[in-house]
Amino acid sequence: QVQLQESGPGLVKPSETLSLTCTVSGGSVTSGNDYWNWIRQPPGKGLEWIGFIYYSGYTNYNPSLESRVTISVDTSKNQFSLKLSSVTAADTAVYYCARENNGVGFDIWGQGTMVTVSS
Amino acid sequence: DIQMTQSPSSLSASVGDRVTITCQASQDISNYINWYQQKPGKAPKLLIYDTSNLETGVPSRFSGSGSGTDFTFTISSLQPEDVATYYCQQFDNLPRTFGQGTRLEIK
Numbered sequence: 001q002v003q004l005q006e007s008g009p010g011l012v013k014p015s016e017t018l019s020l021t022c023t024v025s026g027g028s029v030t031s032g033n034d035y036w037n038w039i040r041q042p043p044g045k046g047l048e049w050i051g052f053i054y055y056s057g058y059t060n061y062n063p064s065l066e067s068r069v070t071i072s073v074d075t076s077k078n079q080f081s082l083k084l085s086s087v088t089a090a091d092t093a094v095y096y097c098a099r100e101n102n103g104v105g106f107d108i109w110g111q112g113t114m115v116t117v118s119s
Numbered sequence: 120d121i122q123m124t125q126s127p128s129s130l131s132a133s134v135g136d137r138v139t140i141t142c143q144a145s146q147d148i149s150n151y152i153n154w155y156q157q158k159p160g161k162a163p164k165l166l167i168y169d170t171s172n173l174e175t176g177v178p179s180r181f182s183g184s185g186s187g188t189d190f191t192f193t194i195s196s197l198q199p200e201d202v203a204t205y206y207c208q209q210f211d212n213l214p215r216t217f218g219q220g221t222r223l224e225i226k
Contacts, residue, residue: 046206046218046219047206048217049214049217051214060213061214062214063120096163098162103210104169105153105165105168105169105208105210106153106163106208107165109163109164111162112162
C-alpha cells in the first residue's frame with residue numbers, strides 16, 4: 001500500500017525559500033501511471049493545487065505560483081520535492097503531497113505539514 | 120483556469136437526511152470531476168472519481184452525477200461520521216482546480 005510522508009521545516013522566514021520533501025513508501029515514483037503532486041491549504045481556507053511531476057521529470061505548475069515553484073524528483077531515494085521561493089505570509093499553509101493516479105484523482109495523500117512564514 | 124463553484128458553502132442537516140451539494144464548472148469539463156471529504160485536521164480523502172465512480176471502501180450512501188458544467192454530490196442518508204468539508208475538483212484541464220468547499224454539520 002502506497003504511503004506518502006512530507007518532511008521539512010515548519011517555519012520559514014519571509015523572502016526565503018520553502019523546501020519540502022515527500023517520501024513514497026510501498027510503491028515507486030517511477031510508476032508510469034502516477035503523477036506526484038503538491039497541494040496546499042491556508043488555515044481555514046480551501047485547497048490550492050501547486051503542481052505535479054512525472055518520474056521522467058515532466059512538470060506542470062499552477063500559473064499563479066509558476067514563477068516561484070520548482071518540483072523535482074529523486075528516483076534513487078523514491079522522493080519528490082517542492083521549492084517555493086520568495087515566500088510571504090500568504091504562503092503560510094498546510095502543504096500536502098498527493099498521488100494522482102492515471103490522471104484521474106488524488107487518491108493517496110500525505111498527512112500534511114504546516115509551514116508558517118514568519119520572521 | 121476552470122472555476123469550480125460549489126453550493127452551498129455550509130449546510131446543516133439531521134441524521135438520516137438526504138444531502139445534496141452542487142458544483143458548477145465555468146466551462147464544459149465532460150465528466151472529469153472528483154469529490155473529496157476532509158475531516159478536521161486530516162488530509163482530504165477521495166470519495167468519488169470521474170463524476171460517479173465510488174472509490175474502493177467508500178459507503179454506497181455517497182453518490183455523484185452530472186456532466187458538462189453541472190454536477191451533484193449526494194449523501195442518501197446522513198450519518199454522524201459524515202460531518203466534514205466536501206470539495207469538488209476538476210481534472211479536465213490544467214491547472215487542477217477545486218471548489219471552495221461545503222462544510223456539512225449535523226443539526
